[in-house]
Amino acid sequence: MENFTSKTLIVGSVALDDIENSQAAKTQLLGGSASYASLAASFFAPTRMVGIVGDDFPQEHLDLFAERGVQLDGLQKVVGKTFAWSGVYSENMNDRETRWVELNVFADFRPDLPQDWMQTEIVLLANIAPQLQLHVLSQVQKPVFVIADTMDLWIATAKDELLEVIKRVDLLVLNDGEARQLTGLHNLLSAGEAIRDLGPRFVIIKKGEHGAILLGHNETFVLPAFPLSEVHDPTGAGDCFVGAFAGYLAKAGGVPSTETLRSAAIAGTVLASFNVEDFSVERLRKLDKEQLEERLQTFRHMTSWPA
Ligand code: AMP
Numbered sequence: 001m002e003n004f005t006s007k008t009l010i011v012g013s014v015a016l017d018d019i020e021n022s023q024a025a026k027t028q029l030l031g032g033s034a035s036y037a038s039l040a041a042s043f044f045a046p047t048r049m050v051g052i053v054g055d056d057f058p059q060e061h062l063d064l065f066a067e068r069g070v071q072l073d074g075l076q077k078v079v080g081k082t083f084a085w086s087g088v089y090s091e092n093m094n095d096r097e098t099r100w101v102e103l104n105v106f107a108d109f110r111p112d113l114p115q116d117w118m119q120t121e122i123v124l125l126a127n128i129a130p131q132l133q134l135h136v137l138s139q140v141q142k143p144v145f146v147i148a149d150t151m152d153l154w155i156a157t158a159k160d161e162l163l164e165v166i167k168r169v170d171l172l173v174l175n176d177g178e179a180r181q182l183t184g185l186h187n188l189l190s191a192g193e194a195i196r197d198l199g200p201r202f203v204i205i206k207k208g209e210h211g212a213i214l215l216g217h218n219e220t221f222v223l224p225a226f227p228l229s230e231v232h233d234p235t236g237a238g239d240c241f242v243g244a245f246a247g248y249l250a251k252a253g254g255v256p257s258t259e260t261l262r263s264a265a266i267a268g269t270v271l272a273s274f275n276v277e278d279f280s281v282e283r284l285r286k287l288d289k290e291q292l293e294e295r296l297q298t299f300r301h302m303t304s305w306p307a
Contacts, residue, residue, distance in 0.1 A: 005253035006144065008041045008246045009117060010034050011050040011136040012126025012239070013106065014057070014075065016082050018099070019235055019279065021089035029280035030061045031085065033126035033149065036236035037243025039284045040271045041124070042068040043292060044247030048117050050074035050136060054082040054105045064285060073114045080105045093234050094208060113139045121253075124246040125169070126239060127151050130161035137168060145249055145256055147171045148200075149242045155181050167199035171261075173242045175206045188213060189220075202261065204245075206238060214265050221262050226273035226299055233279040237272040240284070244271035270295050 012034030018027045038049040048071045055077070065072055083106045086099040111132065118141050125133035125148040133148060140146075148169040154162050155178060166172055172195055174182070179191040192203045192215040202216040211224040248264035249256045256264070270292065277283045 006121035006250040007046045007048060008122045008124060008250045009048045009050065009074075009113075009120035009136075009140065009143075010038050010041060010124045010126055010243065010246065011074075011111060011132065012037055012124075012128045012149075013083050013085075014049075014051040014053050016057070016084045017235065017280065018084070018086035019089075019233060020087075020099075021093055021233060022091050023232060024279070026279055030058075030064070031235060031280060032083065033128060033236075033239045035061075035065075036239035036275065036281065036284075037124060037126045037149075037246070038065065038070045039068055039281055040240040040243030040268075040275070041247030041250070042070050043271065043287070043289065044244065044267065045122075045250035047071065047247060048074055048120060050111050050113065050117075052076040052078060052083075052105050052109045052111070054078060054080040057082045064281070074111065074117060076109070076111070078105055087235065089234070093231055096234070111136050121145070122246050122250040123147070124242060125149065125165065126242065130154050130158050130165045133165050134161060134168075137165070144254070145170050147173060147242060147246055149173045149238065150178065152178055152181055163198065166195070169200050171202040171204065172200045173204045173206065173238075173245075175208065175238065179203075179205045189215070204265065206241065208234075208237075212241070212265060212269065214261060216258060216261070219258050219261075221258075221265065223265055223269055224303065226270055226295065227302075228273060228276065231276045234276050235279075236281070237276050240272040240275040241268035244268040266296065266299065270299055 013032035015032030017031030034051045041047040081104040084102040121144040123143045123146045146169045183191040183194040185191040214221040245264040245268040248267040
């Protein structure tokens with residue numbers, strides 16, 4: 001058994017999703033930013049999940065988290081309906097619209113960290129209302145590295161709270177459209193620098209099937225997405241990217257170097273590439289460490305060249 005020095009704490013949504021795309025329409029799928037991110041992180045390091053579900057949440061999903069070793073002491077189970085979200089994709093799956101969102105049990109969620117979780121080294125504030133991200137962050141004592149993810153909704157409706165989150169994290173992860181929306185700048189390098197001026201030492205801007213850029217002081221790392229001939233459901237790719245990224249930092253241990261951040265971005269890219277091969281978390285359910293290792297090696301081969 002590997003000897004882990006660090007753990008990952010992840011707060012975000014745990015959801016039942018209805019998804020429609022050009023291949024299928026499915027209902028009541030396990031979704032949510034914390035679900036995807038925690039399962040992805042669990043391939044690398046011990047993972048603690050903070051969230052809330054209602055009494056309609058199927059036991060089989062809790063069993064899956066437990067099978068992957070995700071610790072659930074911070075997952076509240078209350079009377080009521082689980083957070084639900086419905087999305088519909090364009091024909092080419094590059095664009096997505098939210099059909100509806102039901103906050104349900106999230107409406108009154110005030111996450112309280114278990115006492116012994118307050119000293120978790122790597123903290124991931126996965127996509128969720130910025131007030132809740134702040135509430136969790138305020139309970140963590142001296143984290144080594146804090147990452148936040150967000151979405152267009154919060155830039156539009158909760159910008160002040162989001163700016164407070166951004167000020168307090170080491171790394172902000174967002175997609176290209178969100179970076180432009182947040183800064184008003186079209187050029188992604190300029191947008192990234194403007195975001196770093198708001199507080200975080202590092203920014204990752206994701207560009208969907210076109211990969212991602214990691215920016216820091218004297219640091220620019222560009223990476224493509226892992227090329228796939230078939231995508232079945234892009235939902236949760238971003239959450240898997242950032243979850244695997246956080247898990248990788250915990251596995252590496254200590255204060256992450258820029259080399260570690262680069263490797264974490266590779267881990268995130270490869271983990272996310274598995275997730276889009278099936279609906280919900282079905283591909284992650286079947287994924288094993290050998291398949292993950294093999295694809296990491298393939299990706300290394302695809303992106304390297306002789307000096
Ligand atoms: P992604 O495809 O990475 O953007 O993540 C998709 C997941 O985000 C879905 O499983 C949804 O349940 C979840 N989600 C959608 N809207 C929200 C929201 N407003 N707050 C938190 N999670 C959300």
